[in-house]
Amino acid sequence: MSVNIFIMKVTFPHLGSMYIFCKAMAETAGIPYVLPRPTSNHTREIGEYSTNESVCLPLKIILGNFVDALDQGADTIVMVGSGPPCRLGLYDRIIKVVLTDMGYSFRWLTIPGIFNWQALLQNREEAKVLRRELTAGNYFRFPWAMVMGWKKMIWCEHLERTAAQIRAIAKNPAEVDRLLSQGLVAIDKAQGVRSLSVAGNEAIASIEGVQKTERTPLKVMMVGEVYTVMEPSINMDVERRLGRLGVVVHRSSYFSTHIRRGSRLDRRMLKDRQRLMDMARPYLNYDVGAECNFSVAETVLGHRQGYDGVVHVYPFSCMPETNAATVLCSVSKDLNIPVLPVVIDRQDMGLRIDTQLEAFVDIMTWRRQGRIL
Numbered sequence: 001m002s003v004n005i006f007i008m009k010v011t012f013p014h015l016g017s018m019y020i021f022c023k024a025m026a027e028t029a030g031i032p033y034v035l036p037r038p039t040s041n042h043t044r045e046i047g048e049y050s051t052n053e054s055v056c057l058p059l060k061i062i063l064g065n066f067v068d069a070l071d072q073g074a075d076t077i078v079m080v081g082s083g084p085p086c087r088l089g090l091y092d093r094i095i096k097v098v099l100t101d102m103g104y105s106f107r108w109l110t111i112p113g114i115f116n117w118q119a120l121l122q123n124r125e126e127a128k129v130l131r132r133e134l135t136a137g138n139y140f141r142f143p144w145a146m147v148m149g150w151k152k153m154i155w156c157e158h159l160e161r162t163a164a165q166i167r168a169i170a171k172n173p174a175e176v177d178r179l180l181s182q183g184l185v186a187i188d189k190a191q192g193v194r195s196l197s198v199a200g201n202e203a204i205a206s207i208e209g210v211q212k213t214e215r216t217p218l219k220v221m222m223v224g225e226v227y228t229v230m231e232p233s234i235n236m237d238v239e240r241r242l243g244r245l246g247v248v249v250h251r252s253s254y255f256s257t258h259i260r261r262g263s264r265l266d267r268r269m270l271k272d273r274q275r276l277m278d279m280a281r282p283y284l285n286y287d288v289g290a291e292c293n294f295s296v297a298e299t300v301l302g303h304r305q306g307y308d309g310v311v312h313v314y315p316f317s318c319m320p321e322t323n324a325a326t327v328l329c330s331v332s333k334d335l336n337i338p339v340l341p342v343v344i345d346r347q348d349m350g351l352r353i354d355t356q357l358e359a360f361v362d363i364m365t366w367r368r369q370g371r372i373l
C-alpha cells in the first residue's frame with residue numbers, strides 16, 4: 001500500500017480579488033500556500049476538458065484553478081461549501097472525484113457556507129488531519145490573520161466600488177482600470193494595518209483624482225450568480241464594459257457580503273437578508289437557493305432606489321438563476337425597469353456582449369430622456 005507524505009501547502013480558488021483575502025490569511029498565519037494563476041481561457045479549458053457539459057461553469061473554473069495549483073506543488077485544497085439545492089453543495093464531492101481520477105493526491109478542507117453545528121461536524125474529519133500539521137505559531141497568529149484578511153478584503157471592495165463610480169465619468173476610463181490594478185497590488189503587498197491603510201487611501205485618492213467629464217452617468221444594478229458577478233474573467237468584464245459606456249455598476253455580490261450572510265453572526269446582515277427575502281416574496285414565496293431570491297429582491301430594490309436598469313449575469317445551466325431569470329421577466333414588466341439577462345456560455349462572447357450592452361445603454365438613455373417609456 002502506498003503512503004502519501006504531505007508537506008502542507010494550501011490552495012484556494014482564484015475568485016475576483018478574494019485571493020488577496022486568502023493570501024493575507026495564509027501569510028499572516030504562517031501557513032505555506034500556492035496561489036493559482038489568474039483565471040484564463042486555459043483555466044476554463046482544463047475544467048471543460050475534465051468534466052461534462054452539464055456541470056456548472058464555476059465548477060469547471062475552480063477545477064482548473066486547483067489543477068494549476070496542484071501542478072505548482074499545492075497539496076491541501078480549501079474550498080467553501082454550501083447546502084442544497086444549489087450545486088455548489090456538491091462541488092467538493094465532484095471535484096475530489098475528478099482530481100483523483102486525474103491522478104492527483106491532495107487533502108481537502110471545506111469551509112462551511114453556513115456556520116451551524118451540522119456544518120462543523122461535517123468538517124471535523126477533514127480538519128482533524130490538518131490540525132496535526134499546524135504549529136502552535138500558526139494557531140497563535142490565526143486570529144490576527146483573520147483580522148488582516150478581513151481588512152484587506154474591505155479595502156479591496158472599497159477600491160472596486162470607487163473605481164466603478166469614477167470609471168463611468170472618467171475622461172479616460174482605462175486610467176481608472178490601471179490605477180485599480182495598481183491599488184490592488186499595493187493592498188496585497190501591505191504588511192501591516194498602517195501600511196494597508198496608507199496603500200488603500202493612496203489608491204482611492206489616485207482613482208478619485210483622475211480627470212472627469214461633466215456627464216451624469218446611468219446607474220445599473222448587477223445581480224446574479226455569485227461567482228459570475230464577482231469574477232470579471234467569467235462575466236466577460238461586464239462591469240468594466242458598462243463603465244466604459246458611462247454606466248456606474250453597483251454589484252450585488254462582494255465576498256464580504258457572503259461571509260457576513262453565511263456566518264449568520266452579523267445581526268444587521270441577518271436583518272438585511274430577511275428584508276431582501278421579504279422583498280422577493282410577491283414573486284417567490286420560498287427560498288429557491290443560492291442567489292435566486294436575492295437577484296429578484298435586488299431588482300426590486302434597484303427600482304426603488306432609482307436605478308436605470310438591472311444586468312442579470314449567470315452561467316448557462318445555473319438552476320437558481322434560470323428560475324430568477326423567468327421571474328425577472330415579470331418583475332421588469334410590473335415595475336417598468338429594464339432587465340438585461342447576460343447568460344454566460346462560451347468564451348468568445350465578447351462581441352455579442354458589447355452589442356447587447358450598447359443596445360441596453362441606448363434604451364436606458366432614451367428612457368431617461370423621456371423618448372421611450
Ligand code: SF4
Nearest residue numbers: 056086087088290318
Ligand atoms: S448558483 Fe448556479 S452556477 Fe453557481 S453553483 Fe449553484 S447551480 Fe452552479
